Amino acid sequence: MKDIIDRIKTKYTISEVVEQRKNLSFVTVSKEQAISIITFLRDIEGFKHLVLLTAADWIENDKFQLTYLLNNPTEKIDLGVRVFISRENASMESAHHLWEQVATYQRELKEMFGIDFPDSPGVDKPFILEGWEDIPPYRRDFDTKQYSEDTYFPRPGRESNDPAEYMKKKLYPNE
Amino acid sequence: MKLKDILSPFTAWKHVVREPVTIKDPFSREGADRYRGFHKNDIETCIGCGTCEDICQNAAIDMVPVEGIETKDGDSGLRPQIDYGRCCWCALCVDVCTTNSLSLSNHFTWVDEDADVFRFIPGVDKKDWDNEERGWKKPEPNYELYEKERVPMRELHPEERDKSFIEMVKGYSKEEAEREADRCVECGICIATCPAHMGIPEYIKAVREDNIEEGFKKLYETNPLPEICGRICTHKCETVCSVGHTGDPLSIRWLKRYIADQVESEDYKNILGTDGIENNGKKIAIIGSGPSGLSAAHYLALMGYQVKIFEAFDKAGGMMRYGIPEYRLPYDQIDKDINYILSLGVEIQYNTKVGKDVSLADLEKEYDAVFAGTGLHLGRSTRIPGSDHENVYFATDLLREITQGKEIHVAEKIVVIGGGNVAMDITRSLARLQNQKYGKVDVTATSLESEDIMPADREEIVESREEKAIVDPGWGPTSIEIENNKIKGLHVQKCTSVFDEEGRFNPKFDESQTKFFEADMIVESIGQGMDIEYISKDIREQMEFDPRGRIIVDDYFQSGAKWLFVGGDIIQGPDVIHGIANGHRAAIGIDKYLNEKA
Incomplete structure (x- = not known):
């Protein structure tokens, strides 16, 4: 794995390397170089399989993190390519030309995070949220708990206790 | 329809002979080592703080009572019950868990026909995965949803403080207070x-949200002495803080002080909305202006009672002023709290000792009810040979005289007998006075209790040592050696245990291990007694006492003489916060008693 990362480094810039375990590492790269590095990994380094494309919302830093998890079936190793993009008008170059199924991931990310992938086929088509009008639900500023409370009802028979209130009831009911 | 459309479904049959890509037996396939599977909870470690319930975005967790788990200090007795109809296994509950009791195993298959079994109490309802080591645990270190370490309090350096009585704790800045407040998980x-x-x-x-007024109002709901408590409260609350289980407990006391420090005296009435309280025409007498008396006076005044406090000394505050040294609690801060209470119309008659200058029977006649919070003022003696020497003092007497500005006897070599906060107070006060007088410190505090069970607050012991006093615990005094009428020192023997199996005070000694502390002055600080001489015999006959001579009161601190309420150190404590609580409760009791009587 170290060799591969060294070889990427001769051509590109990597800002962080995390070795999760022997057969899984993550590299952080710039938005501008990302697709080029992924292409290099696919065509030269044998990472022929895209395991997944996912995102995380780092609202504190005003960034989205995209992770392209790639698999090299011959070497049986995984490499995750992390890219941080601005949260505002979030947009990323499409990678559907490398793997056709990326379009589906990108469609999902558009719907769940509001990250745009211009020219990705069908990126604006609704994915699983029917008639969603709120802000994209995977964004951290979406109040999931409030949504749960407004949308769903508690299962009959469910009861909870506030620890402080319960302790008052048990330990000093008359005070 | 084309022929192809008819035939194509049959072409699927060719897959029958293909090697399947799915897993033949998904049930025995193990999850990855860090897989977020089914919940486990170490119920002995869990304290039922409910932070998991609070963070759960799916409202999948309920806090429920569990048979066999008792509700007690520091443990609500509740445990989390998880509804797998809602859980999404995000593990936020694990990541926020204050005690690290909650974790996820890597088990992920569970089949049952009864949907209700999927609502369960991890750790209580036994499961196959309870002992599974693999799964998701909060990764350590640097994976905390809140800061584990408290924001340090800025203090005067030991060399800056060991010669003077100026306040050593500086208090939090706005930024520090908000950062500290941010660590609270609000479990309650x-x-x-x-x-x-x-x-x-x-x-x-309120501190976190920079809403000082709201916080200030909150303080006064239960505590009318926030400047004082914000400095010297024994902060039992911090000993049970949930965040303290895997980090430093919240600095609850310093945050209370921060709020009170932000409010100027002239704004108190405005913020608390206490202008123009209507007088209800009833009069209450209070004996003693210590924490319980002041607290009772405050809450009674808010209810419209006309309150008069009878105080033996020429200033108010009781032990808070005459017992606690100025470097811990400056006098202007005591005055700030008391002046507000006086501004509510409470009167104090100083230099008036009930039982001497005015009788309790007179108070009964002139007032609708009386509250007595006269405290523990009499020093207790070890009564060891030599303890009647003139250079053997009681800590309470010396502390009082220091406050009164009297010059006290300060010897070059001093031994303090006692391991409580009062012992530390006198040790540190004498260290300062020795420094002023001799330019060096030579004071040793010794207690029966070994260091781990010394009743003094830990920081008091640490700070005493920083100020070059010696704290040498675990010794029982046997005699004071006197030669030519001069004290030579204190003989002690090793104390092996202080309490017996029933938890009663019953010290055991190893007589073969002895030690001699050289000293020319000895201070006894082994506890204080009450002086209730002012309660005359006929009144006492109406009251009830336990076999040890302590006054028995009901839940509202009402004594057998129905018009007389008693609280503070003589009933519970000794500490300021119990006094405040007693006074508040007695105020409610007095109001109830007078309303029922009317």
Whole structure:
């Protein structure tokens, strides 16, 4: 794995390397170089399989993190390519030309995070949220708990206790 | 329809002979080592703080009572019940868990026909995965949703403080207070342990949100002496803080002080809305202006009672002024709290000792009810040979005289007998006075209790040592050696245990291990007694006493003489916060008693 990362480094810039375990590492790269590095990994380094494309919302830093998890079936190793993009008008170059199924991931990310992938086929088509009008639900500023409370009802028979209130009831009911 | 459309479904049959890509037996396939599977909870470690319930975005967790788990200080007795109809296994509950009791195993298959079994109490309802080591645990270190370490308090350096009585703790800045308040998980476990049951999470939240007025109002709901308590409260609340299980407990006391420090005296009435209280025409006498008396006076005044406090000394505050040294509690801060209470119309008659200058029977006649919070003022003696020497003093007497500005005898070599906060107070006061007088410190505090069970607050012991006093615990005094009428020192023997199996005070000694502390002055600080001479015999006959001579009162601190309420150190404590709680409760009791009587 170290060799591969060294070889990427001769051509590109990597800002962080995390070795999760022997057969899984993550590299952080710039938005501008990302697709080029992924292409290099696919065509030269044998990472022929895209395991997944996912995102995380780092609202504190005003960034989205995209992770392209790639698999090299011959070497049986995984490499995750992390890219941080601005949260505002979030947009990323499409990678559907490398793997056709990326379009589906990108469609999902558009719907769940509001990250745009211009020219990705069908990126604006609704994915699983029917008639969603709120802000994209995977964004951290979406109040999931409030949504749960407004949308769903508690299962009959469910009861909870506030620890402080319960302790008052048990330990000093008359005070 | 084309022929192809008819034939194509049959072409699927060719897959029958293909090697399947799915897994033949998904049930015995193991999850990855860090897989977030089914919940486990170490119920002995869990304290039922409910932070998991609070963070759960799917409202999948309920806090429920569990048979066999008792509700007690620091443990709500509740445990999380998880509804797998809602859980998404995000593990936020694990990541936020204050005790690290909650974790996820890597088990992920569970089949049952009864949907209700999927609502279960991890750790209580036994499961196959309870002992599974693999799964998701909070990764350590640097994976915390809140800061584990408290924001340090800025203090005067030992060399800056060991010669003077100026306040050593500087207090938090706005930024520091907000950062500290941000560590609170708002579980409220601390409320039960606080004798006054203060709304701690709410006032900490007010600090976090920079809403000082709201926090200040919250303080006064249960505690009318926040400047004082913000400095010298024994902060039992901090001993049970949930965040303290895997990090430093919240600095609850310093945050209380921060709120009170932000409010100027002239704004108190405006913020608390206490202008123009209507007088109800009833009069209450209070004996003693210590914490319980002041607290009772405050809450009675708010209810419209006309309150008069009878105080033996020429200043108010009781032990807070005459017992606690100025470097811990400056006099202007005591005055700030008391002046507000006086501004509500409470009167204090100084230099008036009930029982001598005015009788309790007179108070009964002139007032609708009386509250006595006269405290523990009499020093207790070890009564060891030599303890009647003139250079053997009681700590309470010396502390009082220091406050009164009297010059006290300060010898070059001093031994203090006692391991409580009063012993530390006199040790540190004498260290300062020795420094002023001799330019060096030579004071040793010795207690029966070994260091781990010394009753003094830990920081008091640490700070005493920083100020070059010696704390040498675990010794029982046997005699004071006197030669030519001069004290030579204190003989002690090793104390092997202080309490017996029933938890009663019954010290055991190893007589073969002895030690001699050289000294020319000895201070006894082994506890204080009450002086209730002012309660005359006929009144006492109406009251009830336990076999040890202590006054028995009901839940409202009402004594057998129905018009007389008694609280503070003589009933519970000794500490300021119990006094405050007692006074508040007695005020409610007095109001109830007078309303029922009317």
